[in-house]
Every structure is written in structure tokens, then in C-alpha cells.
Amino acid sequence: MEYTSKLVGQAVEEISKLPGIGKKSALRLVMHLLKQPKEHTELLTVSLNELRAGIKYCGTCHIISDSSDCTCKTMSVDPSIICVVEETPDVLAIRNTGQYNGMFHVLGGRISPIDGIGPDEIAISSLIKRIESSAGEVKEVVLALSGTLEGDTTAFYLTRQLEALNILVTSITRGIPVGGELEYADEVTLGRSILTRSQVKTY
Amino acid sequence: MEYTSKLVGQAVEEISKLPGIGKKSALRLVMHLLKQPKEHTELLTVSLNELRAGIKYCGTCHIISDSSDCTCKTMSVDPSIICVVEETPDVLAIRNTGQYNGMFHVLGGRISPIDGIGPDEIAISSLIKRIESSAGEVKEVVLALSGTLEGDTTAFYLTRQLEALNILVTSITRGIPVGGELEYADEVTLGRSILTRSQVKTY
Numbered sequence: 514m515e516y517t518s519k520l521v522g523q524a525v526e527e528i529s530k531l532p533g534i535g536k537k538s539a540l541r542l543v544m545h546l547l548k549q550p551k552e553h554t555e556l557l558t559v560s561l562n563e564l565r566a567g568i569k570y571c572g573t574c575h576i577i578s579d580s581s582d583c584t585c586k587t588m589s590v591d592p593s594i595i596c597v598v599e600e601t602p603d604v605l606a607i608r609n610t611g612q613y614n615g616m617f618h619v620l621g622g623r624i625s626p627i628d629g630i631g632p633d634e635i636a637i638s639s640l641i642k643r644i645e646s647s648a649g650e651v652k653e654v655v656l657a658l659s660g661t662l663e664g665d666t667t668a669f670y671l672t673r674q675l676e677a678l679n680i681l682v683t684s685i686t687r688g689i690p691v692g693g694e695l696e697y698a699d700e701v702t703l704g705r706s707i708l709t710r711s712q713v714k715t716y
Numbered sequence: 717m718e719y720t721s722k723l724v725g726q727a728v729e730e731i732s733k734l735p736g737i738g739k740k741s742a743l744r745l746v747m748h749l750l751k752q753p754k755e756h757t758e759l760l761t762v763s764l765n766e767l768r769a770g771i772k773y774c775g776t777c778h779i780i781s782d783s784s785d786c787t788c789k790t791m792s793v794d795p796s797i798i799c800v801v802e803e804t805p806d807v808l809a810i811r812n813t814g815q816y817n818g819m820f821h822v823l824g825g826r827i828s829p830i831d832g833i834g835p836d837e838i839a840i841s842s843l844i845k846r847i848e849s850s851a852g853e854v855k856e857v858v859l860a861l862s863g864t865l866e867g868d869t870t871a872f873y874l875t876r877q878l879e880a881l882n883i884l885v886t887s888i889t890r891g892i893p894v895g896g897e898l899e900y901a902d903e904v905t906l907g908r909s910i911l912t913r914s915q916v917k918t919y
Contacts, residue, residue: 515811517804518782524767527760532748533741540805545735546764547771547780554768557730558761561749564727565757568750577750579721601720602743608718 573643575619575636577601590614593652597640597671599623599659607657615655618643623658623667632670640671644678653681660687660702686711776846778822778839780804793817796855800843800874802826802862810860818858821846826861826870835873843874847881856884863890863905889914 516522521543528539546554570576573583588608594615598604604617620635644651654675658664668684675682688706689698698706719725724746731742749757773779776786788807797818801807807820823838847854857878861867871887878885891909892901901909 515808517779517788517807518771520763520767520770520782521780521804524763527763530756530760531745533744538736540808541736542734543767544803544805546768551768553733554764557733558764560723560727560730561757561761564723564746565749565754567723568721576720577724579723600747601724602747604720605718605743 573639574617575621575639576604576617577619589616592616592650594655595640595644595651595653596655596657598657599664599667603657613655615653620658620667623661623663624670625663625666635667637671637674641674641678644675644680651680653683656682656684658684776842777820778824778842779807779820780822788820792819795819795853797858798843798847798854798856799858799860801860802867802870806860816858818856823861823870826864826866827873828866828869838870840874840877844877844881847878847883854883856886859885859887861887 516525521540524543525536525539528534528542529536534542546557567579569578569580571578571583576583591614594613595618596604596607596613596615597618597620598607599620599622601619604619607613607617618636618640620637620640622630622635624630624632624635640654644654654671656668656671658668672682686709687702688709689695689702695703719728724743727746728739728742731737731745732739737745749760770782772781772783774781774786774788777788779786779788791811794817797816798821799807799810799816799818800821800823801810802823802825804822807822810816810820821839821843823840823843825833825838827833827835827838843857847857857874859871859874861871875885889912890905891912892898892905898906
């Protein structure tokens with residue numbers, strides 16, 4: 514596409530590099546910014562620059578944070594459980610459920626040989642060290658990884674590594690989503706939810 | 717949503733102000749930028765700042781451009797037709813069809829009393845002046861406005877104004893999209909396409 518302005522073309526080019534944003538959406542965003550007061554664009558670019566310059570990763574749990582102190586330790590109520598996730602947004606998603614109040618550990622990815630990501634490329638060894646140095650305080654590790662082949666591979670590898678530490682390793686359950694109809698569930702999910710069926714209790 | 721980092725929260729806040737981007741998408745974009753080299757974010761923010769600071773509007777046709785010179789006059793082959801559109805992206809869309817080689821005139825919006833936009837808020841008077849000062853060179857005005865109530869209102873108002881200038885006023889046709897099936901067309905479009913039916917010719 515040929516733009517009437519080089520500056521517009523350049524902005525569209527950069528915006529459309531972002532995932533899920535094509536050239537048309539990028540042009541719509543550019544037009545929106547041009548219609549808004551200058552301050553909107555300034556606030557946006559300042560916040561992006563500050564983000565990229567100021568962001569830190571916690572040395573213990575690898576959560577994205579403003580300081581190098583461990584935010585997950587201070588925020589968690591129960592320091593005996595560590596929930597292992599792939600990325601920081603997973604931490605927010607789990608915390609938003611209100612069903613978990615333990616600590617977290619962000620792997621920073623999942624084992625994926627095709628993409629050249631082995632166990633050493635993600636934060637597995639630091640998880641082992643963290644549990645070992647807790648002197649028995651950590652009793653359980655909850656694996657909350659994505660339900661893909663790579664997520665399962667990572668879960669399998671982690672379980673093997675953690676078994677030696679003599680702690681309980683659990684995983685979030687896979688199954689039919691709440692509100693989901695059986696008819697529309699895919700075969701693999703349905704098959705797994707039958708395999709991992711649990712006893713119905715009336716409390 | 718409570719973020720682990722204020723900087724992330726601030727960036728998500730600013731990104732989600734853009735149209736069509738919610739908090740979840742904004743967080744995904746933030747995570748993407750954090751995974752990319754710093755230069756990506758810099759290129760993005762620099763291009764946005766340059767866009768907002770350097771952009772100009774042509775004094776004649778109101779197309780967004782890098783200079784105040786009229787790009788549409790130099791780019792058009794046929795200076796006897798002016799195509800009237802709402803925004804600059806419409807110019808790109810029409811030029812990309814390869815079916816039009818005349819000039820353009822960007823109104824910068826459409827008449828919408830609900831939003832407080834009357835005929836004086838959009839570039840109608842400058843269109844009239846432009847045609848009057850062309851000394852008879854402009855023979856036709858093509859209205860390429862959106863098929864909404866506001867677009868139709870604008871088209872009606874413009875036609876009334878242009879009739880006095882003794883030039884041909886045409887409009888892009890409304891109808892079933894090419895490749896579209898009748899079954900799925902909405903009633904209004906179908907109704908209009910029957911009303912404005914044209915003779916079938918075999919050339």
C-alpha cells in the first residue's frame with residue numbers, strides 16, 4: 514500500500530510489527546492518534562519507553578516487576594506452595610481467580626525443541642534451587658502450564674526433576690470449560706476429562 | 717486487574733485507550749515488546765512521535781501528507797473529477813482499486829448532529845471554493861461516503877450545495893458486494909440495490 518505521507522507509512526510499518534495487528538488496523542490506529550490531542554500520543558510513547566527501560570525481573574520467581582525484590586513472596590499468604598507458570602500474565606490470570614494464595618514461579622517459556630528451547634533455556638534450575646534452599650518450607654508445586662504438546666512436555670520434565678525433591682507435584686485439571694457444552698468440546702479434551710474423572714461429592 | 721508492575725499497568729492503560737484494543741490485548745502487546753529487543757520499542761515510539769509532530773494536511777484537498785503541497789493534484793491524471801471522501805484512508809482504498817485517477821477531497825468527517833458535527837465542522841465550504849476557483853476545470857464530483865445515515869445526510873447536503881455550481885454530481889453505487897450471496901445480504905442493502913437497478917449491457 515502506498516501512503517500519502519511517509520510518516521504515516523513509517524508508523525503503520527512499526528505498529529503492524531506487533532502481533533495481531535495488520536496494516537489496516539495499524540492505519541486505523543494511526544488515524545485515531547492523529548484525531549486525538551497530541552498528549553495522547555505522548556503519554557503512550559512515554560509509557561512504552563519507561564516500560565522498556567524500567568522493567569525488572571524478580572531474581573527469585575522471575576515475575577515482571579518494578580523492583581528486583583520478590584513481589585510474589587510479599588503478596589502470597591501461603592509460602593508452602595509454588596505455582597509454576599509460563600509467563601507473567603498467567604500469574605495475573607491465576608491471582609484474579611481468587612482461588613490461589615501461594616507463591617509463583619515464572620519459567621519464561623516452555624520446552625520446545627522445534628524452537629530450540631530446551632530445559633536450560635527456561636527457569637527450571639532456579640526453581641529446583643529455590644525449593645532446595647527453602648529448607649522444607651515448600652511442600653507442593655502446582656503446574657499451571659498450557660495444554661499444548663510443549664506444555665505437557667515441560668510438565669513431564671518438571672515432574673521428573675521435582676520427584677527427587679520429595680514434594681507433592683500437582684497440575685491444574687484439563688477438561689470441559691465451565692459453561693461449555695459436551696457437543697462442542699474437542700475429542701482430546703473430552704477424552705482426557707474422562708480419563709481424569711473425579712469422584713462426585715455432595716458436601 | 718492488578719499488575720505486578722506499575723510500569724506494565726501504565727503501558728497497558730495507555731495502549732488500551734486505542735480503539736479495538738482491550739486490556740488483555742494490551743497486556744499481550746506489552747509482553748511482546750518486553751520479549752523483543754529494546755530497539756523495537758524505540759523504533760515504534762520514535763515513529764509515533766515523528767508522526768504526531770511532523771504530519772501536515774494539504775490546504776487544498778485536506779489529505780494527510782508530509783508537506784503542505786497538494787499531493788492529490790500531482791498524483792492524479794484527470795483534474796476534472798474530484799472524489800469526495802470522509803477520511804484519508806478512504807483515498808488510499810479508492811486509489812488501490814486502480815479504477816480512479818482523478819483528484820480527491822477529504823471532508824474530515826461527516827455531518828452528524830448527534831455528535832455536534834454540522835456542515836461547518838467538515839471541509840464543505842473549501843470544496844465549494846475549490847470548484848469555483850477551478851474556473852470550470854472541475855466537471856464532476858463523485859461522492860464516496862459511507863453507507864450510513866450520517867453518510868447519506870452528508871451526501872444529500874453536498875448534492876444540494878453542488879447543484880448550484882452546475883457540475884455533475886455522482887455517487888458510488890450501493891449494493892450487494894462482489895462475491896456476496898443474496899441470502900446473506902441485509903434487507904436495506906438488497907432493497908436499495910433493487911431500487912437503483914441498472915440496465916444489463918453486453919458489450
